[in-house]
Amino acid sequence: MSQLDSTDFPSSLDRDSRSRFTYRDLKNLGRASTTCPLRVIALVDFDAFYAQCETVRLGLPQDQPLCVQQFNAIIALNYAAKAAGIKRGIAPDQAKLKCPTVFLQHVATWREGDTSWAYRPDANKLVETDKAALDPYRLQSRKAFDLIKTKLPPPPVQKVEKASIDEVFLDLSAQVYATILQHYSGLLSDLEHADNDSFLPLPETTLLAWQTDKLIAVDPGAEVDPPDWDDVALNIGSEVVRGIRQALYDETKYTCSAGIAHNKTTAKLAAGHNKPNQQTVVRARAVGAFFADYKFTKIRGLGGKLGQQVVKAYDTDQISELLKVSLQDMRNKIGSSAPWIYNVIRGLEYSEVVERTQLQSMLAQKTFQPRAQNLEHAEKWLRIFAGDLMGRLEEQDAASRTRRPRAIALHHAIDGRFGPTKSKQMQIPPGVEINAKLLFDLSRTLLVQISREGPAFPCLEFSISLNDFQNEITGNHQMTSFFRPQARITEVSAEEGDPGHAAMGDIHEPSGSTKRKRDSLDLVPSTASKRVEKSSASADKYDPGGRSDLETDHQLGTTCEEKSEADLYCCPTCNAYLDNASVLEHLDWHVAKELEGR
Numbered sequence: 001m002s003q004l005d006s007t008d009f010p011s012s013l014d015r016d017s018r019s020r021f022t023y024r025d026l027k028n029l030g031r032a033s034t035t036c037p038l039r040v041i042a043l044v045d046f047d048a049f050y051a052q053c054e055t056v057r058l059g060l061p062q063d064q065p066l067c068v069q070q071f072n073a074i075i076a077l078n079y080a081a082k083a084a085g086i087k088r089g090i091a092p093d094q095a096k097l098k099c100p101t102v103f104l105q106h107v108a109t110w111r112e113g114d115t116s117w118a119y120r121p122d123a124n125k126l127v128e129t130d131k132a133a134l135d136p137y138r139l140q141s142r143k144a145f146d147l148i149k150t151k152l153p154p155p156p157v158q159k160v161e162k163a164s165i166d167e168v169f170l171d172l173s174a175q176v177y178a179t180i181l182q183h184y185s186g187l188l189s190d191l192e193h194a195d196n197d198s199f200l201p202l203p204e205t206t207l208l209a210w211q212t213d214k215l216i217a218v219d220p221g222a223e224v225d226p227p228d229w230d231d232v233a234l235n236i237g238s239e240v241v242r243g244i245r246q247a248l249y250d251e252t253k254y255t256c257s258a259g260i261a262h263n264k265t266t267a268k269l270a271a272g273h274n275k276p277n278q279q280t281v282v283r284a285r286a287v288g289a290f291f292a293d294y295k296f297t298k299i300r301g302l303g304g305k306l307g308q309q310v311v312k313a314y315d316t317d318q319i320s321e322l323l324k325v326s327l328q329d330m331r332n333k334i335g336s337s338a339p340w341i342y343n344v345i346r347g348l349e350y351s352e353v354v355e356r357t358q359l360q361s362m363l364a365q366k367t368f369q370p371r372a373q374n375l376e377h378a379e380k381w382l383r384i385f386a387g388d389l390m391g392r393l394e395e396q397d398a399a400s401r402t403r404r405p406r407a408i409a410l411h412h413a414i415d416g417r418f419g420p421t422k423s424k425q426m427q428i429p430p431g432v433e434i435n436a437k438l439l440f441d442l443s444r445t446l447l448v449q450i451s452r453e454g455p456a457f458p459c460l461e462f463s464i465s466l467n468d469f470q471n472e473i474t475g476n477h478q479m480t481s482f483f484r485p486q487a488r489i490t491e492v493s494a495e496e497g498d499p500g501h502a503a504m505g506d507i508h509e510p511s512g513s514t515k516r517k518r519d520s521l522d523l524v525p526s527t528a529s530k531r532v533e534k535s536s537a538s539a540d541k542y543d544p545g546g547r548s549d550l551e552t553d554h555q556l557g558t559t560c561e562e563k564s565e566a567d568l569y570c571c572p573t574c575n576a577y578l579d580n581a582s583v584l585e586h587l588d589w590h591v592a593k594e595l596e597g598r
Contacts, residue, residue, distance in 0.1 A: 030177035040237035047276035049166035050076035171353035287347035365463030386439035405466035
């Protein structure tokens with residue numbers, strides 16, 4: 001029975017003894033089925049996370065107003081600062097005027113010439129030479145999420161999805177199912193013999209203890225029924241979440257809020273409903289009352305273009321008004337998204353909690369004030385970006401050395417995000433050790449390619465991203481080893497002048513499309529007998545010893561067609577094929593030639 005079904009519930013004459021839910025529903029709870037009306041989803045949301053990280057790091061009391069500063073803007077603040085009238089985005093001087101006792105903490109920064117980020121007392125004065133480093137917050141986020149996972153049963157019962165740096169979804173359904181069978185042992189024997197479509201008996205309780213939870217009130221005028229299994233499931237889930245929040249505070253001193261409901265959309269709204277340091281439970285019978293005062297643009301998936309399309313179509317952003325619209329009318333005006341919108345504003349949503357806490361991408365970015373004037377200026381920042389990304393890779397490796405990025409991309413916006421944009425990416429050579437020098441050489445190659453295709457300086461903004469993180473191959477080759485990855489530079493950008501900066505948004509989306517992955521790898525069938533076509537000789541051909549291509553191959557002990565496909569690297573500048581061991585020397589040679597030609 002799905003959440004939409006209501007016609008097959010037992011009649012009021014049977015309600016004294018029978019539940020609205022079936023044995024099938026209970027079994028589906030154990031399977032964490034997305035359509036199960038008993039499923040339990042939680043969103044844990046850290047309170048003012050950046051500000052909390054600084055408060056804890058500095059050992060300040062929680063009631064001390066604190067703002068996190070990035071150069072000349074407040075980017076985060078705690079609740080004490082918010083109560084004093086400070087808002088995000090204002091200048092630090094304005095924050096001081098509103099609250100003279102506020103503590104202003106500048107984010108850590110990377111600086112030209114340094115090999116690591118640091119907290120610096122003069123960072124706010126050096127916007128030209130410093131780059132904001134959010135590494136401390138990423139590190140604390142990773143530690144907190146790892147702690148959450150230790151408080152849950154191991155996979156596959158555990159289902160955890162990182163939603164952002166300070167939010168995580170939990171599907172507690174399977175864990176709640178096991179707890180129900182422990183607390184209500186009679187159900188276990190019934191499950192083995194009962195018909196799946198038979199209704200469950202009502203829980204043997206007339207009152208559920210919700211402790212300090214904020215329980216959304218039932219719809220005004222609705223029949224007040226005794227607790228049913230959906231209430232019991234949420235009650236058990238709320239106990240689990242309460243324990244997780246307490247453990248987080250005990251071990252990290254971070255507070256967090258949470259929402260517990262039957263789907264991700266409702267849990268997300270609930271988590272922000274009673275901040276800070278509280279949790280809100282939205283029972284199925286209270287969904288209507290809970291959604292009544294919300295704007296539908298606050299719902300996940302309706303905060304962007306789709307939401308604005310609906311606002312334009314119906315001249316309202318209120319859920320209460322949109323509930324009056326029929327599905328057919330919505331289909332006529334909105335199109336294929338209408339059924340999802342129609343359901344989600346009624347609290348019916350079935351998206352899965354995807355087990356995604358592993359790193360999918362990394363980004364290092366800088367907006368220049370004043371602009372980066374030329375390639376030499378940009379190179380200084382490419383070195384900083386490479387060091388930043390390498391440091392984060394090493395932090396990740398400290399916990400697990402099994403994931404490695406397979407692609408690097410450079411995003412270039414000569415006039416910022418609303419001007420012409422250009423992005424290119426290339427494969428990171430497989431088998432080559434990733435270090436800061438390699439990341440610098442690859443990103444510089446990409447920037448040189450962009451600069452050759454049109455005006456690139458003075459530039460307002462550019463960034464490097466590492467993408468397509470994969471588990472490193474151990475033992476048997478993965479399926480992609482039957483193809484030869486060609487390291488051509490690949491266009492991945494929006495067209496020049498695209499105001500939406502789509503390339504930057506698309507390329508480091510955690511779950512890229514299949515097409516994008518194919519474009520990034522540029523896979524072609526590998527045939528051992530197929531000879532690699534070589535570029536015609538030229539004055540700029542890479543030949544460090546003055547030998548011919550064939551002589552170079554023999555010096556290396558094999559010809560190109562005899563090499564393993566995993567060992568061939570195609571240079572994006574000259575299309576030469578190289579051993580992994582020769583890649584860095586080869587890239588250095590191109591850098592030297594570029595400098596020589598200036």
